[in-house]
Amino acid sequence: MNTHMLLIRTQLVRSVLFMTALLISSCLALSACRQQPDPIDYSKAHPGESGSTLISAMAAEPSSLIFMIAGESASAEIASNLFNSLLTYNAQLDIKGELANSWEVSNQQKTITFKLKPNLKWADGKPLTSADVLFTWQLVTDENTRSPYASDFQLVTKAEAPDALTFIATYNQAYAPALDSWSSLHILPKHLLEGQDIRTTNFARNPIGSHYYQLSQWKHGENIKLSRNPYSVLGQANIEQLITRIIPDNSAQFLELMADNIDSMGLDPIKYSRIIPTRPRLQKNLNLYKALGNSYTYLGFNLKHKPFNDIRVRKAINYAIDKQEIIDGVFLGLGINIASPYKPGTRWSNPALKPASFNPSKAKALLKEAGFVDANGDGILERDGKPFAFEIITNQNKEREKSAVIIQRRLKEIGIDVKIRAIEWASFISRFINTGEFDVVILGWGLGLDPDQYSIWHSSQHGPGQFNFLGYNNATVDKLLEQGRTELNPDKRQTIYHAFAEQLLADSPIVYLSAGYGLTAIHKRVQGIANPTPPAGVGYDSQKWFIPKSYRRNQISAH
């Protein structure tokens, strides 16, 4: 090595050392003067106190606060604090009245008569009557509203408001999901919306509702502030102000939670079971909640494509997949195995059904029966000279992609060659799902509380853009789904949907992968949260939550 090179080398080393020293010293200098605030003990229980502010975060801003038009979860999250429906669900997920005091089903289950609670008011002090309900029904079914949720309400052939407290909806034939549909329809004020174009009205950004809160400020792209509605029809909530900050990045949200700038956020399994438990300060300040959501992830077969039209092939793949492995590996154990498309523990979920076990030898036997053998010894099965190979497609969702990788390995073990493709959502839907040009998908369903799944499984729903894109077609199931829609007696419906789930499991059009837990962290300063979490979720009865005076932010420090 010549001296010139050596000189350059030494200079380089020197400058590296210089920069590192500079960095380290500045880090030390800065860290030395950091001040740690006195830790506060949040574990003491207090009596309920009114006032204060709860700050949470959401990733996407609602586009509109009229849910029948926006249709997205961000809109529902905010709007459900502003608007009431006729009905709602109680902690055990049974229907109860919200604006309605009572309701009565008559005329061979075709007519529902709602009696409103007396003296209801909008947040501007104007009376809320059955005329508003009728107006909302007219709005949601209006052609020009173009509500994605109109179909449930278009089945109402006659809607009347004979007096201020009575609303009568008459259906052509008994429609069991009707009560659930009325629990999701936010009643809107006629006196403010009449004559307006619902799709462009300023009301969507400046709404007047009837629920616990009213909108006080909406800074676009930054935050939405709600304050208590003095005319709230259900009484007063404890917490005076709800602020939702819009923070698109999940890591940034979590940093805000760590810095105690927000009180609650939804977590992923890694934050829930790896990060928070290993940080004493977070553990001291946060309560963690987990509750089963109304959704599940599945592997679905295109039943119109060979060889997935063969039940033996579908069953073989079901046996070859270790679902517990996916739950442990992808969801860190924060999910459960399911055997019916309903939330476990609710009346619609059939407790007698068990998920298919992990049994590769059974899978191999079934494939052999279906005519798949490895004739050329390359480790991949063939039938009629063609290797058994297919592509699993999914949208760009980390958990689904990881599940696909685990499934790919397990199917390789029984001689199936699987490729994986993750596609951006809009392309995924329009290019593959709506055209039926796919073999196997990994997707999820987030479901309502009514057990009706006509649009997903009925054979009349095969068309492009409809939801039976797997092409499931079973006369027994069709009949059960039709019966379930027209039966309003919950016990009889339960029998119907248990039979439906049993038939579905036997046919294996999908492999249930898991039902994941919804995970939430809420700061311990928020008290009065129902424990244990009721089936209706952590947020149930949040009007009873409160923040004791000594724990409030401005009392602690002036942030």
Added chain:
Amino acid sequence: MLKYIIKRVLWMIPMLIGISLISFFIMHLAPGDITNNEASFNPKASEESRQKLRELYNLDKPIIVQYGLWLKRMVQLDFGNSFASHQKPVFLGVTDGDSNYTEGMIEAALPITLMINLLGLVITLTLAIPLGILAARKYQLWQDKSITLFNFIGFSIPGFWLSLLLMYWLGVVNNWLPISGLHSLNYDNLDTWGKLTDSISHLVMPVIIPSITGLAGITLFVKNGMLDVLNQDYITTARAKGLSEHKVVYTHALRNALLPLITIIGLSIPGLIGGSVISETIFAIPGMGKLFYDAVLMRDFPVVMGVLTIGSALTLLGNLLADVAYAWADPRVRRGVAKD
């Protein structure tokens, strides 16, 4: 000169039409439309309602007809309304009959992005020019090497990673700076001074982090320009005349070395208004990058087209300004233009 500018401005019109045509067709090459978003993949939402929405937005018509409709509106400078359910105006706000003002989407996002990126550019330049001069004067010495090393570290570090680390260190551990957002929640209750410091503290990280990563290029540019100039004969002459080194470097060399910077600044104009998706997402800033990205994912065609059109118009204007500024600063170019 004036003739030259008028000619260039008139040339922008066919250019813009061409750009919009290509953008429009490329955008429609991506599968899917506004009705394929995740919210509408809900068993309660019917295909019938999605079809009605397609009709409302003319998405059922051939692409060329859709482009014609768009162009017809554009000629009247109407950027249309978003396809999203809020149907906000794409560019400028409107006031409805009840005198409710609805802010335009680009109108809201552009000033934020422009402010952040302009501040970032100013910081980059104020750091890069002295660093570049220093590196050129101390060429191959430890100062030069340290600057190069520092620049390359900054250039190589992924911006989002550095952002998250600094957010954690400055925001969570030390609580010196706010972590995300543009304003504190109590911003409206602050006095003028409080509002100013609040805004500045929120801008520190989003402005400085991208300028650190962007420093390398410009420093290198200044350094190389300076090295070129310092080797010129007229610099040797100036030194031979006995001028002080300070005068040689800052009066004679620097002016010439900085000329190429005008081009660089001109080229950075699309970046100034485009914004960065990653940094805007991490810092929760409702700027142009996030607006455009979300619109593409949602297939919100009017917003995509609005951002592209305004972006390309401003880019063409920026190039023109850069050329004019170049002519103004460099007599050689000016003479060339005059002849033209």
